Amino acid sequence: MAARKPAQSFDPGDDPAGFDSAILGAATGETSESVCRPSRWYEVAMAPPMAADVLGRDSLTVAELVEEVSWPPFQVDVGLVETAGGVRSPQTHDGDAVALLGALAPDIVLLVADAGLGTINAVRLSAGAVGGDAVGGMRGRASERGQCG
Secondary structure (H helix, E strand, O other), X not given: OEEEOXXXXXXXXXXXXXXXXXXXXXXXXXXHHHHOOHHHEEXXXXXXXXXXHHOOOOOOOHHHHHXXXXXXXXXXXXXXXXXXXXXXXXXXXXXXXXXXXXXXXXOOEEOOOOOOOOXXXXXXXXXXXXXXXXXXXXXXXXXXXXXXX
């Protein structure tokens, strides 16, 4: 298994051990830098293209992010790509997560949602956006300790 995060944003004071790329890397035995290229780390907690603008960085495109996703040299049975925000959240200056997923052409899309009021609606709207037959599902309620049950 390997994981990739095409771009990530965070507050400058955040602990790097809590970055999405660090958590994914710990789960897959990879470095944070392998999961997300440091050039795609944005030190302001906003959607990646908005963060790039605020930081005065170059625009980013879906094609660039897709080209930058690289997998380990060994056979990967499960490759996970985590986007930023929801399926309609901007990932680049020219596309949202739906556009990025379309370009990556995954075998399956897994939606992860908060448990609570409005979740069924949010999942159904998101599933419709990505193509409902390509969606896997999870259910459960996170406990105060962060565990699902």
